[in-house]
Amino acid sequence: MCGRSRFTIFSDPNFASYCHCDDCRISTGAAVSAFVGFPTADLVWQGEPLTGYKSSKTVTRSFCPECGTSVSYEDEKLAGQIYLYVGVMDDPDRFPMQEHTYISEKLKWLHINDDLPRTDGTGAPREE
Numbered sequence: 001m002c003g004r005s006r007f008t009i010f011s012d013p014n015f016a017s018y019c020h021c022d023d024c025r026i027s028t029g030a031a032v033s034a035f036v037g038f039p040t041a042d043l044v045w046q047g048e049p050l051t052g053y054k055s056s057k058t059v060t061r062s063f064c065p066e067c068g069t070s071v072s073y074e075d076e077k078l079a080g081q082i083y084l085y086v087g088v089m090d091d092p093d094r095f096p097m098q099e100h101t102y103i104s105e106k107l108k109w110l111h112i113n114d115d116l117p118r119t120d121g122t123g124a125p126r127e128e
């Protein structure tokens with residue numbers, strides 16, 4: 001939001017998903033989160049570094065220490081991948097969501113009328 005940090009991505013996303021989990025909800029304050037995933041190596045940061053917060057044993061959520069914008073999510077179980085909130089992209093319309101994850105934690109009053117697959121748990125393949 002403040003422009004302190006920016007990034008450029010040099011590939012197409014390999015993941016685009018809504019996340020209905022409790023952790024994303026409390027972290028962002030939003031009823032549902034939407035992520036796009038890329039290989040970390042295809043992303044170049046400019047400007048000042050973000051601040052990371054470890055929200056669980058393996059997950060680090062990064063945000064801007066100046067304006068508080070939630071920017072990304074990384075999971076050690078998903079090494080080499082970074083998940084960016086679609087709202088921080090310059091043109092979020094370019095990244096349509098492909099599925100709903102953690103559907104069992106979805107808010108009861110939230111109704112998204114699409115035909116996308118719904119899974120409980122993560123849609124991304126991860127090592128346990």
Ligand SMILES: [Zn+2]
Nearest residue numbers: 019020021024
């Ligand atoms: Zn989540």
Ligand SMILES: [Zn+2]
Nearest residue numbers: 002064066067
């Ligand atoms: Zn900022």
